[in-house]
Amino acid sequence: MWLPIQINEQSAEPLYFQIEVQLRALIVSGQLSEGTLLPSIRELAQMLKCSVITVRRVYQDLESEGLLRTRQGTGTYVARVEQREMDRHRLEAVIEAIEGAVAAGKLVQCSKEELADLFREALDKHYGV
CATH class of the missing domain: 1.10.287 (Helix Hairpins)
Structure with missing residues (x-):
């Protein structure tokens, strides 16, 4: 799955923050609906040309906010959010x-x-x- 996330390497904001803000916006705006399977951590890191650790942090932060759910063996999904x-x-x-x-x-x-x-x-x- 392709995600419309743009990274600005000239920005003073850290990469993880840029990705997290944009992914959160895609979810809360409804552009990514409940149950949508996201790319694996490795796939998204390759797409965005960044570290696996960076994407892992984004997914963990958004999961702790209740916006994502990870199912062992199947992947990371957009969670049901009221x-x-x-x-x-x-x-x-x-x-x-x-x-x-x-x-x-x-x-x-x-x-x-x-x-x-x-x-x-x-x-x-x-x-x-």
């Missing part, structure tokens, strides 16, 4: 991104009004006016 839990994961990712954007704006001394304007422009750009 809608409330999916919404919580989905919104946590957005809140983290917004807080990062606000911190970046504050770092370069943007005012609250400037940040609000930038946020509205981004909304208009992505959702239309």
Whole structure:
């Protein structure tokens, strides 16, 4: 199975984090549905050209969050996640991104009004006016 995960080797974020964020997003957005069999750790590591240890960590982290289930001998699957839990994961990712954007704006001394304007422009750009 091919997964639309992109790695940016120039990013300051660790590889495991980039993969984990994208895989979590695929699950909580419903793009990967319950019961979907994921590539083996080795297969995904080969696809992404990274270490088996990196992918193992991603799978373990997402399993501890309840998003994945591993069945000995059969593989790793997307777990059944209640809608409330999916919404919580989905919104946590957005809140983290917004807080990062606000911190970046504050770092370069943007005012609250400037940040609000930038946020509205981004909304208009992505959702239309």
